Amino acid sequence: MEGISYLQDLAREMVSEINSKKDSMFLEGLKLKGFEFDNRMEIEEFINSRCRCEDNTHHKEQVYYVDNTPFLVYDYSLESKIDWDNAGLTTICTITSGSYRFV
Numbered sequence: 403m404e405g406i407s408y409l410q411d412l413a414r415e416m417v418s419e420i421n422s423k424k425d426s427m428f429l430e431g432l433k434l435k436g437f438e439f440d441n442r443m444e445i446e447e448f449i450n451s452r453c454r455c456e457d458n459t460h461h462k463e464q465v466y467y468v469d470n471t472p473f474l475v476y477d478y479s480l481e482s483k484i485d486w487d488n489a490g491l492t493t494i495c496t497i498t499s500g501s502y503r504f505v
Contacts, residue, residue, distance in 0.1 A: 420499045424476060427502045428466060431474035434504055462500075477501045 429445070432438075439445045456465045466474040478500040485494045 416497070416499075423499075424502075427476070428474060431466065431504050432468060435468060435471075435473050437468070472505050475503050475505060477503075 429439075432448075437448065439448065452469055454467050454470075456467070457463075458465070462477060462479040464476045464478065465472050466476070480500065481498040483496045485496075
């Protein structure tokens, strides 16, 4: 049971890190377009009134828009690689959670 709990905690941590990175990139994209905010409330109001996201599941990408103009593309195709050592004592798992590009 400890192993399952550890994996669940690890999965939660990974999801949290991915979401945090996405939030950072989103705000950086807005900043590059000239939008800056003084507090969280301003950000939320701006996003609710002027931003949207289209999810293209076929291409595994999300396109973020401000005033109907794209400013950020998130390619969420995951890549993973598992390496085993010869003795079988160490497992290294590397997961790439996608990439971002500003437009």
